Amino acid sequence: MSLPHPDADQITMPAVLAAPGDETRLAIVGHLSLCADVGMVCGQFHDLTSKTNLTYHLAKLREAGVVSVTPEGTRRRVKLRCADLDALSGLFRHHHCRGGQVAPGGVDIHQLTCQSGSKLVICICLFLERCP
Template identity: 40%
Template structure:
């Protein structure tokens, strides 16, 4: 089973991993351009900051000023960029930051982003 902190799609996989009906890029397929584009949105950046402080967060527990459909869009963008992993437990979906994968690919990136002052 994949490490929950690094998410599926890590070394050794030959295609995107699928978990709970959602696909995730393999570690080798996470591109810096996609990561930076996902982090450029203030709401998604705040979501990543919230995830960095916890092991995982349920979809409805993010503290963001957006509608449910917009939150779903932001979660999809973060997932497709390789920033987060989700797991299904009953009717709830929990999200975690793929910190190990991101730190291995882009050392210091998350630390720098998380240390930046909030606007």
């Protein structure tokens, strides 16, 4: 039975950026980024934290849409949702650039709205490829 994951259009940049804002989850994402194609099974993270805590943190990452978790017998395979996150990032860059009339002080960032109609997405440009 598959686990609940947010649809691609339900993934928001704040949630995606907030999810790794914890040392354990950051380490998990770091490991996964090195083998994005095949992912990893839960057992491979046991040196990071306890089994129980791992369950907790992987749920956080799954619920944020950062990873997908797929049962494989008694194991579960975890992968970064690269395609969805790339799409989110790309979509965001597109809109951020469009809205990118930067004025000193209070730019109304509410004008930055994703095309998909998802919740307001706020950028951390320094982590993303900047507009040319």
